[in-house]
Amino acid sequence: MHRAKTSLLPLASWPWAWLVMGLGLLGAPAAQASHLLRICFNETPHPPWREVDAQGRALPRGLDYVFIELLQKRIPETIRLQPLPWRRCLEAIERGEVDAVFGISYLPERAQRWVYPPPAGSPDPHYAVRRFRFSWYVAQPSPWVWDGQRLQGGNAPARVVAQPGFSIAQVARELGYPVRESARTVEGNLHLVLKGEADAAALQTNEADRVLGLEPQLQQGIRKLEPALQQRDYFVVFSQRFHQTRPQRALALWQQMRAVRESEPYRQAEARALP
Numbered sequence: 001m002h003r004a005k006t007s008l009l010p011l012a013s014w015p016w017a018w019l020v021m022g023l024g025l026l027g028a029p030a031a032q033a034s035h036l037l038r039i040c041f042n043e044t045p046h047p048p049w050r051e052v053d054a055q056g057r058a059l060p061r062g063l064d065y066v067f068i069e070l071l072q073k074r075i076p077e078t079i080r081l082q083p084l085p086w087r088r089c090l091e092a093i094e095r096g097e098v099d100a101v102f103g104i105s106y107l108p109e110r111a112q113r114w115v116y117p118p119p120a121g122s123p124d125p126h127y128a129v130r131r132f133r134f135s136w137y138v139a140q141p142s143p144w145v146w147d148g149q150r151l152q153g154g155n156a157p158a159r160v161v162a163q164p165g166f167s168i169a170q171v172a173r174e175l176g177y178p179v180r181e182s183a184r185t186v187e188g189n190l191h192l193v194l195k196g197e198a199d200a201a202a203l204q205t206n207e208a209d210r211v212l213g214l215e216p217q218l219q220q221g222i223r224k225l226e227p228a229l230q231q232r233d234y235f236v237v238f239s240q241r242f243h244q245t246r247p248q249r250a251l252a253l254w255q256q257m258r259a260v261r262e263s264e265p266y267r268q269a270e271a272r273a274l275p
Helices: 016-025 063-072 086-094 167-174 186-194 205-214 216-221 240-245 247-261 264-273
Strands: 036-042 078-084 100-105 130-139 200-204 222-224 230-238
Touching: 036 086, 063 078, 063 100, 063 247, 063 264, 078 086, 086 100, 130 186, 130 205, 167 200, 167 230, 186 200, 186 205, 186 216, 186 222, 200 205, 205 216, 205 222, 216 222, 230 240, 230 247, 240 247
Parallel strands: 036 078, 036 100
Antiparallel strands: 100 230, 130 200, 130 222, 130 230
16 A cells, blocks of 8 residues: 655645545454554535545645645655545544544534544534634525524514535524535525425524525525524544544644644635635
8 A cells, every 4th residue: 555645746746546545444354554643524515625626526725635645744644635525524533534634613412423623522622723714694585584593574483494414404493493504515505495396494594695696596586694503613523433542633633623723824825715
C-alpha cells in the first residue's frame, strides 16, 4: 500500500483517486492501519467548505481540504479521507471502520456513541472546526413566521424537512414538529417546500442562501425567516475504539486541530472564501 503522506500540492490539483483510496480500508482491523488516521466526511458539496464545478459535481477543493492539508503538516499519521453519504459516515464510525468523522455537531445521544473533545457533556467551542447558522425556509405566499421560539401561522404543527442525519432534524423534533429526512441536498429540501410537500425546511443558512441565489425559481418562491433558528459548532469525533486505545493521542490531535483553526493560513483561507 502506498504510504506517502497526504499530498501538499495545491488542493486544486488533488485527484479524486487520492480521496477515495481510503475506501478500501473500510473494515480493516485497526492494528493493520495504525499508521493511518482514517477520517470520514460528508460527500455532499457545500461551498465554500466542499466546492463544486459548473455542473454541480463535487470537487476536492474548499475549506475542509485546506484544513486537512494544514493538519497533515502537523501530525505524523497519514490522513486518509473517505467521502461518504452522511449517514454512511456515521455507520462507519459506529462500526470502527473509520477513526474519526469530520464536522459533526454535538448531541447528547451522539456523545454516548462517539467521543467529542473535552470537557464531557459540553465540548469546548475552541475545538470546533467550524460553526454554522441554521434558518427556516418557507414558501413565499405561506403565513409562517418564526418568533425565535415557535413557528406560527398554521392550524397544525409545521411539516418540516431536513437533510438526513443532520442534528438540526433532532432540534426540530424537540420543538414538536414532524420531520422528514429524505432529500440529501439543500436544493432538494427547498424544492419540497416549493412543491408544498413540506411547510418549512431547517437548513444551513449560508448554503441555502447560496442555492437561492443560483435558482430564480427558488428565489422567487422561497423566503428565509428571521431570526436564525440556531447556531451550532461542528467538531471532529473519534470512534470509541480509537479513543479507548489511544486517549492521549486523541487529545493531542484535537489540540492540533484547534491550532489549525486558529492558524494564520487557515484564517486567511476563511477570509478569502467567506463573505
